[in-house]
Structures are given as C-alpha cells and as structure tokens.
Amino acid sequence: MAVTPDDAVELVQLLTPEGELVEHPEYRVEFSDEELRGLYRDLALVRRIDAEATALQRQGELGIWASLLGQEAAQIGSGRAMGPNDHVFPTYREHGVAWCRGVDPLKLLGLFRGVDMGGWDPEEHHFHLYTIVIGAQTLHAVGYAMGIQRDGMTGDADPARNAAAVAYFGDGATSQGDVNEAFIWAAVNNAPVVFFCQNNQWAISEPLERQSRIPLYQRARGFGFPGVRVDGNDVLATYAVTQAALARAREGSGPTFIEAYTYRMGAHTTSDDPTRYRIAAEVESWKLKDPIERLRSYLIRTGKVDQAWFEALEQESDELAKHIRSGCIEMPDPDPLSMFDHVYADPHPPLARQRDAFAAYLASFEGVEEEQ
C-alpha cells in the first residue's frame, strides 16, 4: 500500500506563508483588525514566554522545558476559538493554549522548575493540568465530554450553555492505545470533543513515518467521525477549523479530529538533541513557513499596524519577560511537609502519622547550624 504523498492531501489554509489571504470554501471567518492584532500579540508573547523559559533552563533555573517554538499558530488559533464553557485537556507543551485560558506563565514554569506538579485550578481556567504520560488525557477529555452531555450542555437552544472538551496531543500520541480508545469512546457516545493533534513531525527522534502509513487526519474516518488537516502554522485557519469543530461538538453532532500540520522548530525538550536525527535543510524549509512572520507580513502590507504598534508590543514583551525571569528565580521552594498535602481528599491517620514523624525529624535539626 502506498503512503499518500503529502502534497496530495488537502490542507486548509487561509493565510499563505507569504502572508496572502486565500479563500477556502468551507472555512470562512471574518476577523476584525483588532482581532488580527490580538492574534499577532498572542503569537509574539507566547514565543517570548517560550524563549525566556528555554533561557531559564539553560541557566539552570528550570529542570527541563518543552518548547513550543514553531507551534504558536496551532495553539493560539485553536485556543482563541474556544468559548468560556469549553474545557481543555493538554499535554505538557500547550503553553500557548494555557495563555489563551488565562493561566499565568509562571504557573507553567513551576512544574518544570520542580516547585509543584501544576499548581493552577483546572476548573478556574477550564484548562486541565499538563499530562506527561502520552495520550492519557485524551480519555479524560472524552469522559469530561460525556459529563457535558449528561449535563444537557450540547444542542441546547441557548448557545451560551453549550460546551465541548478539547484534547491536545501530538503525532506520536496517535500510536498510543489510549488515544485510539478515546476515538472509539468519543465516536460511539457522540461525545462533544475536539481532538486537536499537533503533528509537529517528530516524536522525539521518531519521524511520522514510524507512526503512520497514512496522513493522520484520515484515520478519523475509520473511527466514524470527520478528520481535517489544517495548516498548523496559519493562525487564521487553525482558528476557523477549530471554531467549526467546536460548533459541531456543541450542537451535538459529535467529535472531530483536527490534524494541525506544523513543525517543532526546537528540540523535543531541552534534554534532546535534534541534530542527531534530523537534517538542517528540513528545519530551514520550515522556517519559511513561520507562523508569526506570515501574519506580520500581512499586517504590515495591509497597513493594519504601524511601527509604533510593533514597538509598543516589543515593550510589552520585554515587561512580560522580566516578569517571567524574576518570578521564576524568586519562586520559593515548597515546604517539605507540603508533599503530604492533598494526597487524599479525606486525610487518613497513617499518612498523618508519617507526616508528623517527618516534621519532628526536621524540627530536630533546628538550631543545629547555629551551634556549630
């Protein structure tokens, strides 16, 4: 069986790499100038967050960092397409989506610095904790969506009441059993869920050819729901495609699989060395499809922003970077006894005794340094 060549696959695109608007018969969104500027601002700021976090890792302030470089449009486009009732189940790379859901970037850094395991309230932001085991969260999204169904929040006459769950994962995750089980569950339950796969071409060192013999979005058909491939470096297209999939889910028409075709410009994480497994020419070719440059080019050419606007954004970006740097460095280590907190919703005596014994042990060192 032949693998379908990539150029034979339809890619939903609304903004070309050169920054030209193009029309698509199925996906049309009218963006106001303000919305376009807002999307550009989001893209630029999340790239800055990522750059600062990478630098902080190099300086030894973070244990590890999973960079989103190159995937900003996939995340901002899909993240901004969501409504307040929608609920996100991310992997560990969804910094742009977290930004759209109002999670302070410092909360993301806390996980990678090792001060907590994801310290935000998932319900406050409608953004679940980062999930590190590949694909496990896709099932959580489907279960959550089944809850939404039972709450009567699909197909309601009042659109403000409707909701959907969005599961993020990468191309590698599509090989996992959990992701395939999530597809089956979503299909047979007609669950209001959007599967948002960022195909960044590489699962650490494993290329897509090691994961699939067909374009990923075509797999959805086998599970019984639509799949669509979108240019993941086109923020307008990822917005439009996600908005349509969310509308479908919320109205009660079931799941959609979105394959955002993109590229991981950096390493898998800061511990990885992509020069060992991929060629420079490939990286260079994807640079020409940069998600931020194409929107920048469009905004400048159409006169929607001027130099002063870019300068103001640059200043905002610098302020954000400062907030991230100082916030990260000043993050206090957690109290050692905090590891005993929240293990159980209803604390139990043996663990309480273990905690008390450890507290007494720690207390036995008090004053020891002064004596020496």
Add this chain to the structure above:
Amino acid sequence: MSSTAAAAPAAGQTTTLAKAITMGLRAAMERDPKVVLMGEDIGKLGGVFRVTDGLQKDFGEDRVIDTPLAESGILGTAIGMALRGYRPVCEIQFDGFVFPAFDQIVCQLAKMHARSKGHSKLPVVVRIPFGGGIGAVEHHSESPEAYFAHTAGLRVVACSNPVDAYWMIQQAIASDDPVIFFEPKRRYWEKSSLDVSAGPPPEGLDQARVVREGADITVAAYGPMVKVCMDAASAAAEDGTSIEVLDLRSLSPLDMDTIVASVRRTSRLVVVHEAPVTLGMGAEIAAAVTEACFHHLEAPVLRVGGFDTPYPPSRIEEEYLPDLDRVLDAVDRSLAY
C-alpha cells in the same frame, strides 16, 4: 424506577454477597444522581457476575453505561466524568484485566488530587472481582491488591461478607477519594442475613474488625480468606486453641490500631492472603507489627499466601490457595516458638 425496598430483603432474610453489592449500588444511585456505572457487559447482561443486574433497566443507559472493551478507556473516561462532577463506579470484569488500565489508575486517578493541590476531586470507585477458587482459566483468579496499595492517593478495600459488601460499596462511592474495591468472587454466592434498614454501618471504610475474639494467636485476613480463617479458628477451638480473627477490610490505609491492639493481646500473628507472599500485604503487616509490637511478640509474624508463581491451572489451584490446614500449620508453627 423500582424502589430499593422492592429489591431488598426484609429484616432477617438472607442475601448473597453479589446481591448485597447490587443493593448497595442501587441505594447509592437512588441517593445521588451523579453516581454512574461504567463497564463491559454491565447493562442488559447485568455483568458477568450479574452484580449490576436490573440497574440499567431502572436507571437508564446514561447512568449504567455499557462501554467498549478497553479497560484503560473505562478508567480514563471515568476520570474525565469525575472531573465533570460525576461519581463513576467502574466494573473491571476480572482481576487480571485491570492491568491495561494500570496507568490510568496509578498515574492519573491516584495523583490528580495532589497534583492539582486539592482542586480536582476524583471520587471514582473501581470494582474488581478478585481471587481464585472458581476453576477459571488464567487471568481470572489473581490478587493484584498490593500493586494498588503501594500507590499513594488510592484507598484499597476488600469486602468479605454480604453485610460489609452492602455498606462498604456505598461508603466507597461516597468517598471523595478514588477507591479500589476488591470483591471476593468465590464468595459472591455466599449468603448471610442482611437488614438494609439497620444502620449506619458499624465501621468506617478505613477500619478493620475483630470478627472472632481469641486469646492465643491473631490471624489477620481479608476478602475470600476471612472465611478460611474463621473455619480454621473453629477447628482449632476444638483442639483448645483460641484464635482471634481479624478482617482487615481496608488494605490502604491499614487499620494498624486494630491489628496492634489484637497482637498485644495475643502476642502472635499470622497473616493470610491469596496473593503471593513476597512483597504482599503480609510483608507490610509483618514489618509494621514488628516495629509496633516488638516487645509483645512471642513469635515472628508468619505469612500464609500464594506462592511466587503465576496463578496455576485450575486443576491444582487448591494446592496454591491457602486452606484451613495451611492456616493451622502456621498457627502451630507460631505457637511452637
């Protein structure tokens, strides 16, 4: 919807352990509309052991959910439903089939409350018919409780009789923590008197119970082995040995207060379970009791359990499973010190 009263026996009537769980599930579902059941074959069939018999008919397909055949999927979607405010009760068809769901239980379900600093509650119950003695093929007779008791964030319990089964399943569902609920499948058909109007339950979900008082030695067990130990105690009594039998009920957390109090009275302890002895519940209890009761012990804590082998073919499973004689042999060895 049929009422609990219609399905429940009157005071003094007897019911099986399996039916007691059915009644417990029914009571929990009637009390709280957020309780949903999920599992393979649990709807029209009522589960392979018929524990969910009639519940889909009465509560509908949205609350008694026949799932696709994938255990990780059952647990993963249950976690999502719990995050949405539901209280899922998952049925794993047999002990050996829980392993495909292992990541979802030990990495996701167990840890999410701590990871979220208490923001996300995971009131999920995982029902697992466990243990051997029913002549089944492989993967249908295992005792995987130690894997789960080793994981922080889970509560692990095992019922041993219909009255406990009725109350413990309701307590497990009411718990805001995830509970691994082991059901002794070879005791499903054993009956005892169950008056559902009697209550509240005598013990909390965390507590062990002295099921037979004795003076010479303590024998601790849970689930299917409680009956074996009770039979051993009756037999020993005829020979003049007074065995105190503990039903641990909760494996994590362990009710060490009850265990320690008993060992301090009798000075001797034998722990009995079907799971392999190495690194099993007995190993943990032996270590903890040694630490807490060192000066009270007249003999080392002894363990009676399955061997460190794969669960054997059913024609020889009676050799593998601890029986009355093996329990009494350990009792004799302890008393000989």
